[in-house]
Amino acid sequence: MSEYILDVTDVDKNFGGLRALSDINLRVKKGTVHAIIGPNGAGKSTLLNVIVGRLAPNRGRVLLGDQVLTGKEPHEINQLGVARVFQTPEIFPELSLLQNVMVPAFAKREGIFKMNFIKSLFAEKEVREHAEHLLDDVGLISQKDNIAGSMSRGDKRRLELAMCLGQQPKLFLLDEPTAGMARHDTNRTIDLLKRIKERGMTKVIIEHDMHVVFSLADRISVLAQGAIICEGTPEEVRNDPRVKEAYLGGESE
Numbered sequence: 455m456s457e458y459i460l461d462v463t464d465v466d467k468n469f470g471g472l473r474a475l476s477d478i479n480l481r482v483k484k485g486t487v488h489a490i491i492g493p494n495g496a497g498k499s500t501l502l503n504v505i506v507g508r509l510a511p512n513r514g515r516v517l518l519g520d521q522v523l524t525g526k527e528p529h530e531i532n533q534l535g536v537a538r539v540f541q542t543p544e545i546f547p548e549l550s551l552l553q554n555v556m557v558p559a560f561a562k563r564e565g566i567f568k569m570n571f572i573k574s575l576f577a578e579k580e581v582r583e584h585a586e587h588l589l590d591d592v593g594l595i596s597q598k599d600n601i602a603g604s605m606s607r608g609d610k611r612r613l614e615l616a617m618c619l620g621q622q623p624k625l626f627l628l629d630e631p632t633a634g635m636a637r638h639d640t641n642r643t644i645d646l647l648k649r650i651k652e653r654g655m656t657k658v659i660i661e662h663d664m665h666v667v668f669s670l671a672d673r674i675s676v677l678a679q680g681a682i683i684c685e686g687t688p689e690e691v692r693n694d695p696r697v698k699e700a701y702l703g704g705e706s707e
């Protein structure tokens with residue numbers, strides 16, 4: 455069994471005449487946090503969309519462990535253990551916070567429509583307790599019966615984190631998890647993501663906030679104009695002149 459949970463090989467993605475991804479090779483070790491950074495339009499979201507099956511690459515292949523993801527539908531890739539939080543939170547606005555966390559956990563567990571009545575009663579208790587634990591983890595337990603649609607954007611993002619964690623994914627993809635959050639909420643989210651790291655979940659994070667990146671990442675890949683120009687530890691990336699030129703500028707000093 456490979457030590458890598460995610461293996462992206464030779465991926466190209468074109469939009470008409472625009473090459474959004476060019477010869478991307480990315481391998482992420484189990485249990486690590488891998489950040490993808492780069493300027494606006496570099497191709498970061500496109501790469502995540504290729505991994506989760508929302509976009510088909512023009513060339514190349516994506517593996518989760520030894521399973522080929524390329525060519526599979528997004529829901530199949532999700533079922534195989536890949537969860538994603540989006541730049542805009544995707545929640546069920548008309549349901550309570552607790553229900554929001556329980557629904558994907560149920561779906562992941564057995565397939566919500568497959569369970570018989572007795573089995574589902576036991577499963578519901580277990581899933582409910584786990585969902586409450588997750589809401590506690592993300593600091594939302596006191597609001598568990600509130601309707602999700604009325605929450606602030608920062609709270610919606612934390613709810614979405616709990617929803618994804620409830621699926622116990624092998625690989626967790628986070629697209630700017632702290633975007634739009636105040637510094638206080640950002641720090642709480644960093645703490646939360648560090649705790650998830652302690653539990654050994656592999657994460658790939660796209661993030662513009664360098665404070666978040668350098669607090670969390672074990673390794674960083676830098677994308678510029680659709681190509682990975684540098685990959686290494688935070689220290690290596692911080693000191694790489696190509697990165698300074700392409701992206702970080704004075705920010706790394």
Ligand SMILES: Nc1ncnc2c1ncn2[C@@H]1O[C@H](COP(=O)(O)OP(=O)(O)OP(=O)(O)O)[C@@H](O)[C@H]1O
Nearest residue numbers: 469472473474492493494495496497498499500501
């Ligand atoms: N569906 C699409 N159709 C056409 N062009 C697209 C599409 N999606 C992205 N692009 C283009 O592909 C390039 C890469 O975009 P992408 O959103 O992946 O960049 P990004 O690094 O995530 O940027 P940001 O940091 O601003 O979110 C950009 O030039 C963008 O305009």
